[in-house]
Amino acid sequence: MKPTFFLAAFLILTTALHGESILAGRVLTGKTEPAVGANLYIKGTFDGTSTDADGQFHLPYLPGDSLTLVVSYIGFQQLEQLIPTGKDSLWLEFRLKPQASELQQVVISAGAFEASDEKKAVLLKPIDIVTTAGSNGNIVAALNTLPGTQSNAEDGRIFVRGGDAHETQTFIDGLRVPNPYTSNVPDLPVRGRFSPFLFKGTAFSTGGYSAAYGDALSSALVLQTKDLPEASVTSLSMMTIGAGVSHTERWENSALSAGVDYTNLGPYTRLVPQNIDWEDPVTAQGAQVGFRQKMSNGALLKAQANAQWSGFSMRHPLPENPTEQSLLSLQNDNYYGSATYHQLINEEWQLDAGLAAGYDSERIDQRFSVDRSNAMMQGRAVAIRYFENDWALKLGTEWIHSDFEEHYQDTESDIQSAFQEDYISAFAETEGYLGEKVALRAGLRADRYNLLDANRLSPRLSLAYKAGQGGQFAFAYGHFYQAPQQDWLRFTQNLSPERADHFLVNYQYRKGGRTIRAELYHKEYQNLVQLPAGTPWLAENSGEGYARGLDLFYRDRVSIPNGDFWVSYSYLDTERHYEDFPVATTPDFAAKHNLSVVYKHWIQELQTNVGLTYTLGSPRPYDDPNTPRFNDLRTPTFQDLSLNLSYLTELFGHFTIVHASVSNVLGFEQSFGERFGNQPDPNGRFTSTAIRPPAPRFFFVGVFVSIGEGSTFSN
Amino acid sequence: MRALIFLFSLVLSLSTFAQNDRYTAAMEKAVGELQAAEQTRDFSAPANTFERITAAAPEGEWLPAYYQSYCHIMQAVGAMQQGKPDQITAFLEKAQGALDKAKEISPENPEILALQGYIYTGHIWADPMGNGPMYSPQSVAAYQTAIEAGPDHPRAYHLMGMHLFYMPAMYGGGPERAVSYLEKAAERFESYEPASPMHPAWGSYFNQQLLEQATAKLEKEEK
Numbered sequence: 001m002k003p004t005f006f007l008a009a010f011l012i013l014t015t016a017l018h019g020e021s022i023l024a025g026r027v028l029t030g031k032t033e034p035a036v037g038a039n040l041y042i043k044g045t046f047d048g049t050s051t052d053a054d055g056q057f058h059l060p061y062l063p064g065d066s067l068t069l070v071v072s073y074i075g076f077q078q079l080e081q082l083i084p085t086g087k088d089s090l091w092l093e094f095r096l097k098p099q100a101s102e103l104q105q106v107v108i109s110a111g112a113f114e115a116s117d118e119k120k121a122v123l124l125k126p127i128d129i130v131t132t133a134g135s136n137g138n139i140v141a142a143l144n145t146l147p148g149t150q151s152n153a154e155d156g157r158i159f160v161r162g163g164d165a166h167e168t169q170t171f172i173d174g175l176r177v178p179n180p181y182t183s184n185v186p187d188l189p190v191r192g193r194f195s196p197f198l199f200k201g202t203a204f205s206t207g208g209y210s211a212a213y214g215d216a217l218s219s220a221l222v223l224q225t226k227d228l229p230e231a232s233v234t235s236l237s238m239m240t241i242g243a244g245v246s247h248t249e250r251w252e253n254s255a256l257s258a259g260v261d262y263t264n265l266g267p268y269t270r271l272v273p274q275n276i277d278w279e280d281p282v283t284a285q286g287a288q289v290g291f292r293q294k295m296s297n298g299a300l301l302k303a304q305a306n307a308q309w310s311g312f313s314m315r316h317p318l319p320e321n322p323t324e325q326s327l328l329s330l331q332n333d334n335y336y337g338s339a340t341y342h343q344l345i346n347e348e349w350q351l352d353a354g355l356a357a358g359y360d361s362e363r364i365d366q367r368f369s370v371d372r373s374n375a376m377m378q379g380r381a382v383a384i385r386y387f388e389n390d391w392a393l394k395l396g397t398e399w400i401h402s403d404f405e406e407h408y409q410d411t412e413s414d415i416q417s418a419f420q421e422d423y424i425s426a427f428a429e430t431e432g433y434l435g436e437k438v439a440l441r442a443g444l445r446a447d448r449y450n451l452l453d454a455n456r457l458s459p460r461l462s463l464a465y466k467a468g469q470g471g472q473f474a475f476a477y478g479h480f481y482q483a484p485q486q487d488w489l490r491f492t493q494n495l496s497p498e499r500a501d502h503f504l505v506n507y508q509y510r511k512g513g514r515t516i517r518a519e520l521y522h523k524e525y526q527n528l529v530q531l532p533a534g535t536p537w538l539a540e541n542s543g544e545g546y547a548r549g550l551d552l553f554y555r556d557r558v559s560i561p562n563g564d565f566w567v568s569y570s571y572l573d574t575e576r577h578y579e580d581f582p583v584a585t586t587p588d589f590a591a592k593h594n595l596s597v598v599y600k601h602w603i604q605e606l607q608t609n610v611g612l613t614y615t616l617g618s619p620r621p622y623d624d625p626n627t628p629r630f631n632d633l634r635t636p637t638f639q640d641l642s643l644n645l646s647y648l649t650e651l652f653g654h655f656t657i658v659h660a661s662v663s664n665v666l667g668f669e670q671s672f673g674e675r676f677g678n679q680p681d682p683n684g685r686f687t688s689t690a691i692r693p694p695a696p697r698f699f700f701v702g703v704f705v706s707i708g709e710g711s712t713f714s715n
Numbered sequence: 716m717r718a719l720i721f722l723f724s725l726v727l728s729l730s731t732f733a734q735n736d737r738y739t740a741a742m743e744k745a746v747g748e749l750q751a752a753e754q755t756r757d758f759s760a761p762a763n764t765f766e767r768i769t770a771a772a773p774e775g776e777w778l779p780a781y782y783q784s785y786c787h788i789m790q791a792v793g794a795m796q797q798g799k800p801d802q803i804t805a806f807l808e809k810a811q812g813a814l815d816k817a818k819e820i821s822p823e824n825p826e827i828l829a830l831q832g833y834i835y836t837g838h839i840w841a842d843p844m845g846n847g848p849m850y851s852p853q854s855v856a857a858y859q860t861a862i863e864a865g866p867d868h869p870r871a872y873h874l875m876g877m878h879l880f881y882m883p884a885m886y887g888g889g890p891e892r893a894v895s896y897l898e899k900a901a902e903r904f905e906s907y908e909p910a911s912p913m914h915p916a917w918g919s920y921f922n923q924q925l926l927e928q929a930t931a932k933l934e935k936e937e938k
Contacts, residue, residue, distance in 0.1 A: 039763035046741035048767040075805045123843045230852035
């Protein structure tokens with residue numbers, strides 16, 4: 001007992017001799033809020049304390065050498081304070097700064113809508129795209145519920161802010177996709193060609209986008225394919241319109257997947273009333289393979305290839321002769337393959353490289369025949385240099401070669417046209433922060449259009465300024481060029497790239513599951529293709545136009561328990577004087593007002609997700625050649641309410657989703673104006689056919705089964 | 716005299732090994748705080764204490780960072796029970812930071828690998844529909860790696876059982892699948908001897924509770 005007693009006394013004595021002092025004070029977050037339970041400790045020792053309910057602390061210490069006091073609190077930046085030697089007792093007050101977490105950081109937001117699992121400061125998750133009612137696995141339809149888009153249901157493509165559909169380019173892993181939509185005849189809606197389940201991230205820009213993307217006047221849709229899948233899985237799908245099977249095998253550092261699908265609308269169109277008189281309803285066969293390899297140096301190699309063969313025929317009146325039905329058929333073959341390589345060379349350098357090739361051939365027959373083929377090859381390389389101060393410099397180059405051929409035949413004419421295009425670009429872009437409140441992205445892109453013998457330089461600038469907690473202003477400006485459409489290039493190559501200048505101002509506020517966003521924009525078009533006297537051989541770049549408007553977006557994931565909704569409203573004012581327009585006027589694809597309301601509700605007891613999407617598009621102009629004024633007719637207001645149900649269950653012990661959806665639940669009268677013939681009838685009148693959806697409603701039921709471990713939402 | 720010599724040598728050794736002894740003492744005190752917190756469910760005190768120790772721990776000691784991470788996960792559990800999804804994420808991010816330190820010190824450690832799975836599971840609480848598809852396979856994979864690294868350790872089985880118990884059957888969860896893991900965990904909680912009183916020993920009480928709940932559910936289903 002004795003030694004222990006001595007030891008205790010000895011220790012107490014030494015401590016007393018040294019003489020203890022007190023560090024005391026208060027820790028605050030913001031101006032007056034106390035930080036409760038903040039951690040204070042002396043660096044290099046185990047001595048410390050926590051703040052009380054008032055944010056106050058008392059920390060006895062031995063004042064000897066100078067020491068460093070560390071203040072740490074969850075969600076706030078760690079502080080270190082040097083305590084000088086020889087001080088007895090000190091009163092200290094600390095104000096902590098919020099941690100620059102991704103959610104609070106200022107981000108480039110003008111024009112940008114992003115869906116990602118990896119980034120936190122995004123408005124959407126990939127799953128949101130899949131569960132949007134009315135989308136039926138079509139990425140494009142889901143994106144058409146975002147502000148800045150149009151509900152042009154007779155077309156199906158994305159129309160952004162007064163821009164024509166071809167002004168949106170689609171990129172997969174940085175590589176441009178030449179035919180992102182399924183093939184169809186005019187007035188029948190197309191779909192996105194790629195399944196949303198292939199992608200881990202979707203960035204949809206409605207303007208002011210990065211210099212990394214070119215040859216697009218209005219919009220860039222940037223899709224990122226998934227990396228290594230989590231596990232091996234077999235997916236089966238059985239639908240009212242077809243079936244599919246795919247398998248993914250995952251090894252430690254690689255994965256291989258293959259799948260086939262078959263679509264046949266035959267049985268469905270016989271069961272459900274159709275507006276179209278089908279001869280051979282749509283059939284399609286698809287095949288996909290994918291490969292992923294993680295290299296020993298940490299690099300990731302991704303390769304995939306898709307093939308799709310589709311076709312149909314129907315009895316369809318020619319606008320010139322609406323009473324007589326003539327057979328119209330379409331056959332499309334599409335192949336697309338790409339390989340990308342991604343490597344973080346060290347902490348400073350990243351390399352991304354890619355190659356892609358595609359071939360698309362289309363044949364349309366109806367008293368005339370069109371044989372069209374498009375071959376494409378491209379390469380792209382991007383190097384990114386990361387600097388210590390959070391700045392990054394991106395340098396890239398790309399080359400796209402395309403080969404276009406068309407053969408048109410009717411009783412009177414036989415026209416062959418072909419051209420080859422080489423598009424070569426280089427870009428440099430820097431992105432980073434100026435202090436805590438300002439984010440900046442500035443880039444410059446140089447484009448070489450070989451066919452047009454034109455060189456163009458496009459500056460791009462994007463700024464964001466953080467205004468208070470959760471709020472930020474953003475601004476974007478840029479020049480955007482795009483080659484004229486193949487429809488004109490096949491007649492004359494004596495053209496130059498079309499141009500659009502974007503100005504965007506945006507305010508965004510987000511707090512705890514709610515986001516509100518407003519964006520004003522102005523877009524100025526120059527050098528648009530004009531067809532003097534409606535003659536494509538005489539096409540020239542004398543057209544111009546503008547688009548301006550306001551986009552509003554509100555998303556709320558918290559106000560309704562288990563409910564999640566977003567509302568998009570777009571106001572658009574646009575006119576252009578281009579193609580065969582005799583005057584500057586609003587084109588037929590542009591509606592002044594567009595509204596989408598997307599609601600999703602998760603019913604826990606039924607393990608069911610219910611989705612509702614309401615879309616409204618105000619009347620759009622179209623032309624009746626029988627009247628003297630151009631584009632003076634109006635389509636009726638478009639409305640649609642789509643409903644979907646996803647029931648999550650088990651089938652023979654495997655994860656299963658039963659999905660059912662129906663469009664136009666309330667039976668709105670949907671029509672999109674008329675299509676007129678090119679020639680007047682013997683009485684001098686132009687006859688027309690009405691443009692209507694293929695069916696008043698579309699019903700869909702599908703069962704998706706995943707066989708494998710941890711296999712949620714993989715089909 | 717003998718006592719004096721003893722005392723003298725003790726003081727000497729005290730100054731030589733003071734740092735290590737202070738570490739041991741601090742750890743003993745902190746583990747005590749942790750045990751108290753398991754009752755009160757307020758883990759802020761041990762979280763702070765372990766954070767201090769982690770910052771000044773002797774080289775090669777993974778336990779302080781491990782426990783710091785564990786405390787933050789428990790704080791995330793608290794945030795989940797109070798329905799504060801933003802806080803769940805903040806706590807889990809801090810837990811991940813601490814666990815990354817522990818991993819660096821002891822890479823193939825089954826206890827640390829199991830905790831990694833726990834963090835992934837935690838992210839699902841913050842947003843089940845949004846985070847589930849990504850984090851659920853990751854956490855299952857982490858538990859499996861932990862089990863392979865230390866088949867006789869109980870906690871990876873326990874956490875896997877917990878994960879499966881709360882995961883709906885169609886995602887590959889449910890009481891039936893959970894029970895097999897919880898039972899294996901229970902056997903190992905019986906037999907497994909921690910390397911020291913300071914080594915991880917948590918989980919057996921909750922495992923027992925879960926096992927009872929899961930068995931009760933199964934019996935109900937059979938009826």
